[in-house]
């Protein structure tokens with residue numbers, strides 16, 4: 001991973017690829033690299049869909065190695081949804097394949113001069129960029145079928161659906177999974193629209209003939225990897241909860257806490273929760289011959305995913321995650337897992353962020369476009385997005401735009417991006433992170449790892465009033481750092497409860513790169529990433545006023561606890577004082 | 579037992595003693611019965627008893643299990659940090675879960691480092707009180723706990739509305755019914771064919787239900 005592939009889509013005579021050494025970006029991966037490139041090379045005030053924006057796709061620092069769980073890929077750019085910097089990440093096979101081919105990043109630049117649709121092939125022979133207009137406006141599934149016909153089913157593919165081609169704010173970038181299905185999405189922030197603006201429909205990555213990346217100190221690396229796997233296999237969350245029930249295991253628990261946003265954030269509990277819980281979902285998947293325990297990429301040992309079959313036992317979609325089940329389920333009053341699975345399939349096919357779409361349909365339902373609980377209406381609305389009807393294009397532009405168009409006051413967004421599945425009025429500390437994250441409302445700023453090693457928040461009493469902001473600061477810093485490694489979010493619990501497991505992760509990085517990083521260095525990396533991101537947003541025109549939750553959160557009490565969001569603005573402004 | 583309980587939420591055993599239903603089912607069937615705990619089943623306890631007292635002393639859960647595996651607890655929707663200072667009362671809902679993933683999991687967990695992030699929904703310790711009258715409370719179990727301790731509570735006995743049990747039994751598949759090993763309603767042995775019509779006959783009452791497994 002010592003080179004960067006740049007493709008200038010606007011070059012004279014057609015797109016031009018150049019491969020250059022990684023240079024000053026050496027030592028960075030994943031979010032660290034995407035945010036460094038975007039903040040250094042993209043003018044903050046540029047139009048997100050214009051020639052000056054860049055789409056950066058970067059595997060994590062440990063992707064392509066034998067370290068378990070290291071297959072996350074980061075996609076960064078200036079976001080068309082938030083107007084600020086964005087990193088969205090995904091699982092699937094792409095990170096591993098790209099890293100084994102030696103690429104630290106792919107950077108799509110410029111703007112094509114024609115309406116042609118492009119396909120990029122990257123293999124050990126180099127890079128080929130071809131026009132393939134037969135892919136134009138195809139769904140991700142049909143696109144992958146065509147790619148398979150041409151390149152076989154051993155390659156990985158990064159693609160966009162019609163939503164990306166229409167440059168909609170909710171458009172995602174899809175990565176294929178182990179079965180070469182386009183089910184893993186870098187969903188947030190409209191990154192798919194930027195890929196659409198570059199007119200790149202698919203990037204095929206063929207790593208045949210490539211070896212695993214080799215560590216600087218193989219013995220130490222092997223030992224650290226073993227301790228890492230042992231730690232993940234010991235902890236009840238990573239060895240039992242996630243494999244058995246997936247992330248949707250959270251539905252019952254968040255609902256019980258009264259923090260499950262229901263009917264467009266108007267209530268904190270959903271009466272139909274048990275019909276769509278992870279427990280119910282896992283039982284159904286098993287009963288229909290699917291699977292409740294499945295990995296999204298080779299090397300995943302937690303396997304939080306699954307296969308969801310339809311009533312006749314045929315594959316419908318991958319196991320919808322908690323966020324998806326909530327967004328399309330409780331948030332829209334829908335308590336039917338089959339409907340939710342169909343919506344997940346449509347989102348994956350059209351290339352849409354499930355959180356943004358579920359939140360948007362919730363807003364549309366509040367506006368009276370459809371009734372809460374009407375599953376067929378929700379399916380029809382998502383189909384409108386895929387078809388690109390005027391209503392579909394409004395919905396596909398996200399919750400903020402839809403709220404404006406329909407005159408809805410209760411629009412659950414921060415920096416224009418829809419909130420995920422935890423109501424900040426119930427869990428106020430999460431609200432601090434939603435408000436202040438440079439990414440907009442984001443649930444993945446939550447790598448809670450071993451406190452005695454990190455201590456990045458200082459020695460503040462976590463129970464004190466300042467504790468809320470100190471904990472959020474700590475979580476955001478740690479998250480930014482771990483997002484750079486390519487490790488999946490779900491390693492966090494084992495790394496939090498078991499200091500040895502977190503140490504094993506640091507040892508993996510050190511032995512691979514021949515470094516001697518400590519917890520302090522990891523914290524410094526996290527801080528520098530956040531600093532880059534904050535500075536970009538500032539230069540793009542963001543201010544304190546953007547680090548706020550929507551006003552209804554302070555005015556409308558959430559049942560059953562009847563509470564509003566109480567964290568003071570001054571406290572929100574102190575999150576980044578370190 | 580008649581007249582022993584009243585319930586703030588209208589759930590309770592008032593004038594009529596509940597029917598007593600003993601079921602014997604295969605292990606696969608038990609794993610289906612435990613899903614009833616997602617919505618909750620009624621259990622008896624003494625008003626003012628701590629969570630530990632009611633679960634461990636009264637209903638036979640081990641202290642080790644409660645301390646080591648039950649890591650996310652809600653009493654009336656409030657996150658509990660101390661099982662020795664949160665006390666049950668008439669009509670309350672006690673929900674138990676294993677450790678949960680993600681930031682929300684870290685924040686909601688019992689006495690976790692990040693518990694300060696949910697201080698507006700944290701359960702405040704209840705003042706100690708003398709043991710009170712017998713009450714009914716709703717016990718909810720989630721995730722791993724369904725399979726791990728659901729069978730224990732089913733075997734020691736729970737209370738369920740007849741209408742809810744009827745609806746549950748009517749939804750079951752043929753494979754589930756094949757696992758039936760015995761049905762005893764108020765001491766009378768019933769066949770599978772007789773069982774549901776009898777349940778449907780009395781839709782208003784409560785049932786004291788015990789389910790035990792036999793392969």
Ligand code: SF4
Nearest residue numbers: 295296300302304488
């Ligand atoms: S734990 Fe889940 S999200 Fe993470 S790598 Fe495995 S399957 Fe993918």
